[in-house]
Amino acid sequence: MLPTMADSSLRERKRERTRQAIVDAAVDLFERHGYEGTTIADIAEAAEIGTRTFFSYFASKEELLFPESDARVAAAVSAIAARKPGDSPADLLVQALSDVNEHSTEMASPTALLRMRLMQTVPAVRGRGLQIQLDAQLEIARHLQAAFPDDLDAVQASALVGAFLGAVMGALQVLLEEPGALDDPRKLQRRMRDAVAAALRPWLSAAR
Numbered sequence: 001m002l003p004t005m006a007d008s009s010l011r012e013r014k015r016e017r018t019r020q021a022i023v024d025a026a027v028d029l030f031e032r033h034g035y036e037g038t039t040i041a042d043i044a045e046a047a048e049i050g051t052r053t054f055f056s057y058f059a060s061k062e063e064l065l066f067p068e069s070d071a072r073v074a075a076a077v078s079a080i081a082a083r084k085p086g087d088s089p090a091d092l093l094v095q096a097l098s099d100v101n102e103h104s105t106e107m108a109s110p111t112a113l114l115r116m117r118l119m120q121t122v123p124a125v126r127g128r129g130l131q132i133q134l135d136a137q138l139e140i141a142r143h144l145q146a147a148f149p150d151d152l153d154a155v156q157a158s159a160l161v162g163a164f165l166g167a168v169m170g171a172l173q174v175l176l177e178e179p180g181a182l183d184d185p186r187k188l189q190r191r192m193r194d195a196v197a198a199a200l201r202p203w204l205s206a207a208r
Contacts, residue, residue, distance in 0.1 A: 019057050019067070022047045026064050027111050035061070035122050062128035065115045068106045069132045075100045076140045080147050089144050089152060090203035093164040097196060101189040108185035108192075113176045133169075137161045160203065167199040168192065 025046035029038040040061060044054045058064040079096040087095075106112060118125040137158060145157035152160070171192045175181055181188055197204065 018047070018049065018053075022049070022054060022057055023064055023067050023111060026061070027114055030114055030118070031110075035118055035125065060128075062125050065111065065118065065125060066129065066132050067111070068100075068104060069136065071104075072096075072100050073136045073139055076136075077143050080140075080143045083147060086205060088203060088205045089148050089157070089160055090164070090200045091205050092144070092147075093140075093161065094193070094197050094200060094204065097168065097193055101186075101193060105185035105189065107172060108176075108182065108188040110182060112172065113182065116173055116176055133165055137165055164196065164200060167196040170199075171195040 022043060026038070026043045029042055029046060033042075038061070040054055041051055043061070043064075044051045047054075076093065076096040079092045079099060083092055101107065115125070115129070119129045120126070141154070141157040141161040144161060145152045145154050148157075175188050175192055175195075
């Protein structure tokens with residue numbers, strides 16, 4: 001018997017629950033024992049999976065601190081593809097951020113706070129974070145320049161996306177450290193979005 005759509009959906013939900021359980025277990029262990037003091041075996045045990053299963057979800061400890069990086073790039077590419085007449089390149093980047101925040105509060109979560117702190121103190125995490133940001137910048141810029149060939153060359157597109165990603169990181173770095181920052185994730189996300197929009201205001205269309 002061939003698998004049905006319901007079977008596929010059930011497997012996907014189960015896989016997502018396992019993935020989240022791994023992230024939650026890791027965050028808890030990192031908080032209690034430190035990043036270096038936590039092994040992949042520790043995380044697997046806490047998540048009630050085997051180490052081989054861990055590696056079917058994440059390639060390393062660093063990787064699990066960035067669980068939604070691919071989804072954010074996909075959101076930006078989708079926003080660019082769905083552009084409307086009158087949208088500026090910066091409009092689409094801000095729209096992508098709004099779309100991400102609508103579907104997830106990960107950027108305003110304990111994982112995000114821990115990630116930001118570890119990027120400041122653990123070279124392996126900092127290196128992985130910078131590589132992810134660079135890869136995202138190049139990928140998004142490539143799509144943006146292709147969508148606006150008369151307005152942006154490759155260098156300008158990369159510069160604009162770099163400014164956007166830098167604004168997101170800069171806003172988060174301050175917002176996540178505020179007392180009670182995680183009490184209202186949606187409020188934090190709105191403030192982040194407003195800060196990024198303000199930073200990109202010279203490049204936004206008048207409608208925004």
